[in-house]
Amino acid sequence: xxxxxxxxxxxxxxxxxxxxxxxxxxxxxxxxxxxxxxxxxxxxxxxxxxxxxxxxxxxxxxxxxxxxxxxxxxxxxxxxxxxxxxxxxxxxxxxxxxxxxxxxxxxxxxxxxxxxxxxxxxxxxxxxxxxxxxxxxxxxxxxxxxxxxxxxxxxxxxxxxxx
Amino acid sequence: xxxxxxxxxxxxxxxxxxxxxxxxxxxxxxxxxxxxxxxxxxxxxxxxxxxxxxxxxxxxxxxxxxxxxxxxxxxxxxxxxxxxxxxxxxxxxxxxxxxxxxxxxxxxxxxxxxxxxxxxxxxxxxxxxxxxxxxxxxxxx
Numbered sequence: 001x002x003x004x005x006x007x008x009x010x011x012x013x014x015x016x017x018x019x020x021x022x023x024x025x026x027x028x029x030x031x032x033x034x035x036x037x038x039x040x041x042x043x044x045x046x047x048x049x050x051x052x053x054x055x056x057x058x059x060x061x062x063x064x065x066x067x068x069x070x071x072x073x074x075x076x077x078x079x080x081x082x083x084x085x086x087x088x089x090x091x092x093x094x095x096x097x098x099x100x101x102x103x104x105x106x107x108x109x110x111x112x113x114x115x116x117x118x119x120x121x122x123x124x125x126x127x128x129x130x131x132x133x134x135x136x137x138x139x140x141x142x143x144x145x146x147x148x149x150x151x152x153x154x155x156x157x158x159x160x161x162x163x
Numbered sequence: 164x165x166x167x168x169x170x171x172x173x174x175x176x177x178x179x180x181x182x183x184x185x186x187x188x189x190x191x192x193x194x195x196x197x198x199x200x201x202x203x204x205x206x207x208x209x210x211x212x213x214x215x216x217x218x219x220x221x222x223x224x225x226x227x228x229x230x231x232x233x234x235x236x237x238x239x240x241x242x243x244x245x246x247x248x249x250x251x252x253x254x255x256x257x258x259x260x261x262x263x264x265x266x267x268x269x270x271x272x273x274x275x276x277x278x279x280x281x282x283x284x285x286x287x288x289x290x291x292x293x294x295x296x297x298x299x300x301x302x303x304x
Contacts, residue, residue, distance in 0.1 A: 044212045045281055046288045047204065051246040086212060114165035115287055122288055142200070142285045147246055 006117075007107040013133045017104050019074065019097035022084050027072070027097050029132070035070040036159055037128040038152065041105055041121045043076055044086040048123050048140060051147040053090045059149060060156070061094045067160055068130070072097065076105045076118050110139050127155055135159060166284070168292040172197060174278060176298040178261075183226075183302045186265040191228075191274065193218060193257045193296065200285040202250040205236030209249050214281035214291045218257050221275040225267035225302065229260025263302060271301050 008014055018028040029037075038060060042049040061071045071094040075083045080098055087096050099105050102118030108126065109117030123140035136155045173196030183189045197203055206216050220228050234256060236249035257278075274297060281291045 043288075043290070045214050045291050047208075047213055047248050047281075047283065048288060050210065050212055051248070089212070112287055115289075119290055120287055140287060142283065 039126040185267040202252040203282040206233040
């Protein structure tokens with residue numbers, strides 16, 4: 001088991017990384033600089049990721065895409081095919097990248113319950129401002145889980161109000 | 164605390180009756196202890212991407228296995244969404260009918276099984292995993 005802990009905390013500017021998209025092209029983090037980025041780490045087998053999946057499209061992407069907000073979902077350690085089916089179920093129209101080796105996930109992962117970072121990161125949310133700085137993060141907890149992503153919506157509204 | 168996925172559940176197999184007889188049915192009961200605060204998906208999850216709990220048994224001479232009976236799932240509802248999860252939590256029992264052939268000789272055999280599952284703790288969801296178990300079964304005329 002890896003003993004690495006999260007490289008990034010709130011306030012840190014995230015270095016560029018690139019990951020393959022489902023259509024075979026490559027997405028780079030720098031492509032999204034200049035937008036507020038909502039970064040989601042997910043896995044198709046995770047029931048709570050499934051629960052919030054429709055709300056990512058309906059409540060975040062559709063309502064904020066015209067306000068300089070970008071959604072980027074990072075699926076961790078799964079194959080393209082299974083992720084494509086997952087995406088299509090809820091009609092996701094935002095970019096989805098696959099971190100098959102879990103290397104990007106590892107940089108964001110919390111140290112949690114002695115789990116490997118690529119597992120501890122699942123169902124985590126980050127908001128990066130237009131400069132690429134982490135301004136909000138939320139790790140999964142059953143007690144506070146909210147499929148409607150209320151905390152994210154509140155935070156996005158706050159960031160957008162600040163300009 | 165380190166979570167060992169190969170031992171996250173407490174699996175306790177037992178037989179009813181404790182000694183099996185040729186030509187007589189018995190039952191394998193696998194008690195599954197799920198850590199407090201956690202749950203595993205049921206044998207019939209709410210949707211196709213979720214991983215069902217599934218018990219499988221290795222084939223064994225002179226014993227055939229009947230249908231596997233899983234307990235009723237708990238419906239975990241989230242009032243603010245349409246989501247319903249069908250899960251198991253606490254301690255559950257999975258039961259399997261055993262049919263011992265009439266020509267089975269007196270002997271001791273070992274029944275090997277595997278439980279596939281996907282679980283969540285209070286703070287993390289765990290990847291799909293499997294846990295093995297075994298139990299010695301005596302067949303006496």
